[in-house]
Every structure is written in C-alpha cells, then in structure tokens.
Amino acid sequence: MIVSATPRLRNLLLDVWRPLAVLFVWDVAVTVFYYVFPFKAPALPLTLFGSALALFLGFRDNSAYQRWWEGRVLWGAMINASRSLARGAMAFLPIDDNGSARDLKRSIVLRHLAYVHGLRCQLRRQDPTAEVLRFLSPTEAADPLARTNIANGLLDGTARRIARATREGWIDTIQQTQLERILVDIANAQGGMERIKNTPLPNQYRFFPTLFTRLFCILLPIGLVETLGWATPIGSSLAGLMFLSVLRIGDDLVDPFADSIHDVPMTAMCRTIEIDLLQAIGDEAPAPLQPDDGVLW
Template sequence: MIIPTIPSFRHILKGIWLPLLLMFVWDVLVTLLYFAQPERYQEFQSSALSRTTLTLFGTVIALFLGFRSNSAYARWWEGRVLWGLMINASRNITRLALSYIDSADARARELREAIVVNQAAYVHILRCQLRCTDRSEPAYRLLPADRAERMLAYTNAANALLNENGRLAAQALAEGYIDTIQQSRMEAVNIDVANAQGGMERIKKTPLPMQFRLFPQLFVRLFCILLPIGIAPYLGIFTPIGSSMVALMFLAALHIGDELVDPFANSAHDLPLEAMCTTIEIDLMELIERPAPSATQPVKGVLW
C-alpha cells in the first residue's frame, strides 16, 4: 500500500507507461498526416468521425470504467474489513486464552502459549497463502519444528492451524483448565476467524467476470486510437499533448481497476498484509512475554 498522500510519478506511470508511449507515437503520426494532407484528412474525418461520436463514445467508456473501478474498490475494501476483523479476533483469542487458562502449572502455560503462538503463525501463513508466497519461513520461525512440518503438510495450512487451536481449547477443557462456557466462547472467536478467512479466499478465488476485464481494455484502446483522428483539426500541433493527456486519464482508470481487483496480491497498491500480520505478532508475543519483531517499515513509500 502506498503511504504518501501524493504518490510519486513513478508509481502512477509504472503500469501504463508503455501503452501511453505507444499512444503518443500514434498521436504524432496522426498529427503529421493531418499537416501533410489537411484537405483530404478533414474530408475523411468529417465523414467518418465527428466530435459528437467521440463525445458519446468517451462518455460511455467513462461510465463503464467508473462502474468497474467501484466494483474493484469494493473488493479491496471488503478485504481490508476482513483483515480488520482478523486483527481483532487474534487479540480476542489471546485475551481469552490468557484469562481463562490459569498459569498455575507448566501444562497450563504450555496450552495457552501454544494457542497464542499458533494464532500468530496462522495469520502469517494465511498471508502467504493469499499472496502465493513461501509459507515455510513464518511456520518454522514461530512454531516448533515438528508442529510446523505437520501443519505444512496440509494444502490449507492456515485452516489446519485454526483446527489445532480448537483442539487445544478442547484439550484444556478435558484437563479441567476451562469450563464448557469458556471453551464455547473461545470456539466462537475461532468461528469468527474461520469466517474471515473464508471471505478472503472467496475474494481471492473469484475474479471479476471476463467482460469486466476484456471489454474496458478493448474499448479504451480503441477510443485512444480514434481520439487523435477526431481532434487533430481542432488542436493542430497540440494534438499529441491533448490526446496523450486524455489517454493518461483513461489508462490510469483502467490500471486502477486492475490493481484493486485482487487486494491480496503482492503489489504496491494492495493491502499491507505483512505489516498487519507483524502488528498482530507484536501484540501477541508481548502478551506472553516473548521477543517481538519490529514493526514493518515502508520501503520507498510502500508499506507491504
């Protein structure tokens, strides 16, 4: 996620510089053609492409892009809400484990610390699964080697860790450290965690329909090709500048939708999952008096 209020020009042009450059070259060629044969050009332009046609075409594309961008942002914002619920639930399960399971003996301390450490590892492994990155690093860093190896054997290691926490709560009940009401309350928080994970996986595995991705790209590029042909008689030598500015706005709107549609990808515009997971780990490790990592810092204005 980009941190500065005003992002750098490099972030703006990173995904659109190549099509924008091609559009500028096309604008220059159209402008040269207009000055080479202005009479024949105006005759063709007036009969084939009027200002009204371009205006209507551009208006429809703008509405289409606006609807697409809103749909993509809704997915991004839902992902942020779900991770907010995950942060709260992680703190809640830790508070319940530390409050309900007494630290009178070594076994009780082992159970409650295992629940807390599992939750810290769970969010990191879930982050790696959503971003399709290596999940072994946080597993072996936070969990005992045998438990990490056992969890990583599952296709959905995050879900396996969540089930492990449910098993530990049931074991604490069986050994008399908590009662049934306390175990039910802890299980309710685990259900909240599972629901949040399910929502994230739904967003990750359900892309926008093909029509939302293919048609806007096709129409925007077609409009950018036709635009200099329609405005060359009115802007003259300034056609490449004016046409490129319009192309920049349309291509930027198109790129924004592409970036926001998957909030869990590993790009500069996506949710800062690593920072949120580190925040959870810091909170949980400090509560059980274990060494906690430092907060994630932005890299070149981007928080990952």
C-alpha cells in the same frame, strides 16, 4: 499499500508507458495524415463515447475498490479476533503448578501467530514454511505443513488444544464455546479472503473496459486533430493518459492480496498481531513495521 502523500507519477508512467507510446505515435501519424489529406470528423459521437467510457471505467474501478476494501475489513476483523483469542486463552486457562496450562497458553498464542503469517503467505502465493517454523517446532508444524490449506491445518490444531483444555478441566464448556466462537470468526475471515483471492472479476469486467479504452484512444486524435492541429499528439496523449490511468487503477486494486505496492498491507497487520500477542504472553515483541519508500507492505 502506498501511504506516501506524494504522487507516484513515475510508477504510473512505468505502468502505462507502452500503450501511451503507441498512442503518441498514432497521434503523430493521424496529425500528419490530416495535413496531407484534410478530413472532417464528427465530434459528437466521440464525446458520447468518451462519456460512456468514463462511466464504464468508474463502475469497474468501484467494483475493484470494493474488493480491496473488503479485504482490508476482513484483515481488521482478523486483528480483533486474534487479540480476543489471546485474551481469552490467557484469562481462562489457569496458572497451574506444573506449568501444563501455562505451556498450553503459549502454544495457542504462538500457533495463532504461525497461522496469521501462514495465511498471509498463502494469499500472496508464497511458501509459508519459513514463517510457520518461526513460531512452531518442526514436530508441531509437520501436520499443518502437510495439508493443502496450511492455515486451516493450524486453526484445526488450535481447536484441538482448546478441546484438550476442556478435557483436562482447565476451562468449562461455556469458556470453550466462547473461544470456539472466536475461532469461527477467524475461519469466516479466512474464508472471505480466500473467496476474494480465488474469484476474479468476471471476464466482461476485464475485457470490455480494456477493449473500449484502446478503441477510444484510437479514435481520439481523429476527433481532436481539426481543433488542436499540430498540438493533437500532446492533447490526445494527455487525454489518453487519463483513461489509461483509470483503467490501470482497476487492475491494481482488483486483487488486494497480490504482493504488490497496491495491495492490503498484510505484513504490517501481521506484525501488529505479533506485537500484541507476544506482549500478552510476556515475550519480547518486534517494532511495528514502517513504510519502505512510502509503501507499507
């Protein structure tokens, strides 16, 4: 996620320079053709087309931002649920003499840290093995890593450990229900993230805005050349840059877990969870993640 207040014009130009370069060449060709073979183009249809296209692109960008914001809200819920899970485990499980309950507390907390980092990697289509093994031994990690959905396997293991605490008499059924309710909230957040990741915008939302934007850029110099004359390539390219940029905004936001500079800062949020949970069990915690060149990952 870009957190710098300075506009990243260079990145924008890198995203759209190819269609913008083609547009500029086309603008020059139309301008030269106009002075060789003068013609008159009606301005009103182009104006109506541009207004309709602006509304269309705005609607698409709003839909893409809604997906991005929902992803951010779900990760906010994950942070809160993670804190609640650690707090419940530390408060409900006793401090017994032989240390079994204390070890179970640590196991639940560390397993959840492996879970959130593993989920982050899954959403970004990365291999979560290394992140899981940061917190779990190879023996503990073997079962979830053999699953198709590694994060869900880790969550199942946490539920089994809470059930064990009930069987051992360390917590009662009411406390088990409270902890299970937190796991349900975590699973619901994960399901929402997977829904966003695995369900792209409908094809019409992706195909037609691109088609109409490029068609408008083709018609733009034809409608402007009579007014702007030799300045048409500059004016048309600037107007085209605006429409191409708005089109690109929708492409950047449509997948909030794409491992790009525009996605939800999952690494930073996982680090927040890691700090809170490690401090809850008395372990040394890393420092909060800082933006890298104005980007928070």
